[in-house]
Amino acid sequence: xxxxxHMKAEYERRIAGIRQDLEHKDIPVEADFAEQVTQRENEDxxxxxxxxxxxxxxxxxxxxxxxxxxxxxxCIKCGEAISPxxxxxxxxxxxxxxxxxx
Numbered sequence: 426x427x428x429x430x431h432m433k434a435e436y437e438r439r440i441a442g443i444r445q446d447l448e449h450k451d452i453p454v455e456a457d458f459a460e461q462v463t464q465r466e467n468e469d470x471x472x473x474x475x476x477x478x479x480x481x482x483x484x485x486x487x488x489x490x491x492x493x494x495x496x497x498x499x500c501i502k503c504g505e506a507i508s509p510x511x512x513x514x515x516x517x518x519x520x521x522x523x524x525x526x527x
Contacts, residue, residue: 428516429489436482443475484517491519500524 447468491497498507500521507521518525 426489426492429485429492432516433482433485433489436478436485439478440475440482443471443478447471447475481517484519487519488517 488497491499491501498512499505500507501519502524503521505521505523507518511518511522
């Protein structure tokens with residue numbers, strides 16, 4: 426639980442930082458067109474990073490919900506136990522290795 430909560434806080438921190446960068450709260454939009462192009466490219470990268478962080482946050486929140494229901498560590502597809510080494514590596518894992526295709 427502590428690991429999942431730590432992960433949740435980290436993803437929330439990342440998302441907030443990226444949101445702040447995308448909203449140009451610290452750095453205004455450049456006046457120079459060439460610089461604006463570079464800034465837009467950076468925003469595309471930031472948007473991708475934000476999407477990834479949001480997806481991982483959703484996985485962590487789902488794992489916390491499974492923990493609350495007493496279903497943590499069970500594969501959501503086949504119902505078998507997820508191996509402890511897999512859960513150590515990916516605490517938010519919701520599929521066993523077989524169902525994950527590993």
